[in-house]
Amino acid sequence: MSRVYNFSAGPAVLPEEVLKEAADEMMDYKGSGMSVMEMSHRGKIFDGIIKEAEADLRDIMNIPDNYKVLFLQGGASQFFAEVPMNMMKNKKAGYIITGQWAKKAFQEAKIYGEAVELASSADKTFSYIPDCSDLPITDDMDYVYICENNTIYGTKFKTLPDTKGKDLVADVSSCFLSEPIDVSKYAVVYGGVQKNIGPAGVVIAIIREDLITDDVLEGTPTMLKWKTQADNDSLYNTPPCYGIYICGKVFKWIKKMGGLSAMKEHNEKKAKILYDFLDQSKLFKGTVAKEDRSLMNVPFITGSEEMDAKFIKAAEKEGFVSLKGHRTVGGMRASIYNAMPIEGVVKLVEFMDKFEKENA
Numbered sequence: 001m002s003r004v005y006n007f008s009a010g011p012a013v014l015p016e017e018v019l020k021e022a023a024d025e026m027m028d029y030k031g032s033g034m035s036v037m038e039m040s041h042r043g044k045i046f047d048g049i050i051k052e053a054e055a056d057l058r059d060i061m062n063i064p065d066n067y068k069v070l071f072l073q074g075g076a077s078q079f080f081a082e083v084p085m086n087m088m089k090n091k092k093a094g095y096i097i098t099g100q101w102a103k104k105a106f107q108e109a110k111i112y113g114e115a116v117e118l119a120s121s122a123d124k125t126f127s128y129i130p131d132c133s134d135l136p137i138t139d140d141m142d143y144v145y146i147c148e149n150n151t152i153y154g155t156k157f158k159t160l161p162d163t164k165g166k167d168l169v170a171d172v173s174s175c176f177l178s179e180p181i182d183v184s185k186y187a188v189v190y191g192g193v194q195k196n197i198g199p200a201g202v203v204i205a206i207i208r209e210d211l212i213t214d215d216v217l218e219g220t221p222t223m224l225k226w227k228t229q230a231d232n233d234s235l236y237n238t239p240p241c242y243g244i245y246i247c248g249k250v251f252k253w254i255k256k257m258g259g260l261s262a263m264k265e266h267n268e269k270k271a272k273i274l275y276d277f278l279d280q281s282k283l284f285k286g287t288v289a290k291e292d293r294s295l296m297n298v299p300f301i302t303g304s305e306e307m308d309a310k311f312i313k314a315a316e317k318e319g320f321v322s323l324k325g326h327r328t329v330g331g332m333r334a335s336i337y338n339a340m341p342i343e344g345v346v347k348l349v350e351f352m353d354k355f356e357k358e359n360a
């Protein structure tokens, strides 16, 4: 068996321990004589798996009791529609546009009501987080929406916007469980798990209970109504059982590693190694305003498309894979999620240094 250093933005690297455990339990989950993929989602065993996963997540994130945790399907992209469907009582909301995922959520919201652009960093190719200390938020807005970590551009909100008392909704797909957050500052925190938690197919949504009501936009499908999912503890229909099982294992792994403050320390250490190298390199350059740099997604360029391509190819040969930037921006991007070991970043930097000297 040989494992590569996987810098994919998502689906992405998972802890080896988790994969091994899952492999061990593949044919016979704890004496049941079957795999978790093969058992009823209404049975006692799966009930234990989903309840334990939720309890561990609540513990890790310190989720207050007045928030519901839902395990959903449809990807983060389907949730772009669920937010206005469930929250647009006045049919008006504010969006901060810091990249493509925020923009997609914004465009989706426009289908259902008036979505207002409160701030944007489009003027400089989303390479920074705009000042959000005094946004043009009006009283009739139902919520303020952000994408907290911008997977494609590599920026992250270091402080949350001043929402002037409005509910904050955050897509945390690519920074989920990367550091501690104060859930009570948000109305809704959600993300697809395939970036930092588990296999594609699960969306975790943490929703303040008062937002879970029957008062949704007309025409909202039963499945997309949060109340349907909450009333049924995410088991209205067949949930993504196997994905939830893997997420549960990752929660246990995070606990064992010391929880979210330990994760943050581990992630800061990794990111610093890479950013420090980029800051002194003559060949490679980071593309993002320093104060807004993400701990999870690190985009960089050489300034020459040919050199970028040469680097990506050479890196792949050495076992550093998926370093190509998003198809819409080019260059390189190293995603260094929780499960990327420090060693992976150290070796990548050594390789970049060697490549730089050879191509001076």
Ligand SMILES: *Cc1c(COP(=O)(O)O)cnc(C)c1O
Residues within 6 Å of the ligand: 010, 074, 075, 076, 077, 078, 101, 147, 149, 150, 151, 171, 172, 173, 174, 192, 195
């Ligand atoms: C990947 C990503 C999405 C899209 O996720 P899907 O599950 O493919 O719909 C949305 N938001 C962010 C921040 C992402 O990184």
